[in-house]
Amino acid sequence: MDEQELAEIQRQHWQDTYTVHPGMYGEEPSAPAVRAAEVFRAAGARDVLELGAGHGRDTLFFAAKGFTVQAADFSATGLEQLRRASLARDLEGQVTTAVHDVRAPLPLADASADAVFAHMLLCMALSTKEIHAAVDEVGRVLRPGGTLVYTVRHTxxxxxxxxxxxxDGIFEHGGFAVHFFDRDLVDALADGWDLREIHAFEEGELPRRLWRVTQSLPR
Known part of the structure; x- marks a missing residue:
């Protein structure tokens, strides 16, 4: 199976999953989003780009905290659930959505975002080359001094x-393909950035073991 075929299978799997299990992650924000909001606020960020927003539990949390949020995901189904939830909470003025595959360039201008958040997006079925390209795109759209907080499952x-x-470090369970990160990949993605923190934590069943990585662009 080549990369493009795997990517399309994963896209359809997420569409189907959100259709069958709307709001599957609940309404409470993830622990990494709670921490990211603190980091972004301390850095003076006002607008946040969330990659892999899904049905938007973290997007809505950021908006409720006063951030303007651009939410991107390759699942139109998940984003439609997010739009309905933002209307129900009177947060639609602070949230915009875009169907976007992280393998493609971001549809944003250079230096147009204060902060970027990506919870388990970079450890999806992406090749190492695609992961590097995605982080390069994040660096392009962030303003000088801007912060990226991302989480990934690790080895x-x-x-x-x-x-x-x-x-390429990708293994599939239950239809979900995951690229498991080692420390060398984290360090390589931080080249040219200020790597501020690598925090190990656990989440969900099994439990999943992840890193929360915080890195900032030079000013």
Whole structure:
């Protein structure tokens, strides 16, 4: 299976999953989003780009905290659920959505965002080359001094090395393909950035083992 075929299968799998399980992650924000909001606020950020927003539990949290949020995801189904939720909470004026595959360039101008948040987006079925390109795009759209907070499952996770192997550190379980990060990849993605924190934590069943990475552009 080539990269393009795997990407399309994953896109359809997420569409189907959001259709069958609307609001599947609940309404409470993720722990990384709560921490990211503190980091962004301390840095003086006002607008946040969220990549892999899904049905928007973290998007809505950022908006409720006063940030203007641009939410991007490759699932139109998830984003439609987000739009309905933002209307219900009277937050539609602070939230915009865009169907976007992170493999493509971001539809944003250079230096147009204060902060970027991506919870488990970079560890989806992306090749190492695609991950580097995505982080390069984040660096392009962030303003000088802007901050990226992202989370990824890592090679200490129990699912690493098991299930269906797709190569390049990608393994599939239950229809979901994950690219498991090692420390070398984190360090490589921080080249030219200020790597501020790598925080290990656990989430969900198994439990999943992740890193929350915070890095900023030079001013």
């Amino acid at each position: 200490g996770d129990a699912h690493y090395g098991t299930g269906v192997a797709h190569g």
